[in-house]
Amino acid sequence: MSADEQPGLYVESTIIMTTVRAVAPFVLTFALFIMFHGADTPGGGFQGGVIAGSVVMMLAFAFGIEAARQWVDVRVVSALASGGVLVFAGVGLGAMALGGQFLQYNVYEPYYYEASKYGIELVELGIGGIVASVAIGLFFLLAAGFGHVTDGEGEP
């Protein structure tokens, strides 16, 4: 199969589309559960982020990669990735600003109920954002194929 035949990659199937439409909300909910609940049960940002990223891939398999690419907003994906790093670093540096050490969660204690726990959950959410958006980015990157890169550069 050559790169020119790429539209043939996608097979429109009512069964797959209907299944994905029914399953995707639950997968996304599960991903958020894994992320939010990582503090008390197995899981956390890395695992939840990967599952959240796989929702987009599921949609791409059901409705076509091109359709999914147009549907996903690049600004949201890059904001998730860089926002995740900023949130993580921000929680760490915020603790230093309050007179503690880097990522010393209990200095937030006077400001918020169970601050250590929610600080950790915030960090997990940040990790989830990074992992999900990088997974989505890699998926679209590979799906676009490498054959086009040299072709595209030669043309203009």
Add this chain to the structure above:
Amino acid sequence: MSLSLIEGSLLVFVIVCAIGTALLKNTLAAVIAFAAYSLGISIIWLVLQAPDVGLTEAAVGAGIMTILFLIALANTVNRDTDRLFESIRWRTVAFVAAFVLVIGATVPSLPAIGDPTAPVVGGEVTQYYLSNAYKETQVKNAVTAVLAAYRGFDTLGEAVVVFSAGVVALSVLRREVFT
């Protein structure tokens, strides 16, 4: 060392999948065998009571990796072949067997699963985490406590590595993959 029925069948399944991944001629079949292998390993992690690792293996190994392999495969030329298996090179088999033998020789010296006298359980650091994690971080999952609190700086480094790897891959390949 005795295996329960479920452990034994999982081990056989994982080994068959691993050999299938190595030997199957058709790349698509090999990728699917590899996904099955990852899924088997993730269930083994669950049986060994390491649910965090199992969840990661299932999501990353069986999920994302398989999708990325499939997508990469779709962009390559797949030669049709009548043969089901690769031709076996005996020199490679001998080398792999020797490697497995060396690694396998270390297995009997591992402590039994769940052994309370294993060195890692009695270790000062392990005991500190187990007895202080909830008090100090208000997090019931000790794995999360270590990852996000005690070793938080390392985890920040890992997250930044993932982030920069993604950014670099997207910018080096210079593809406008999003519209």
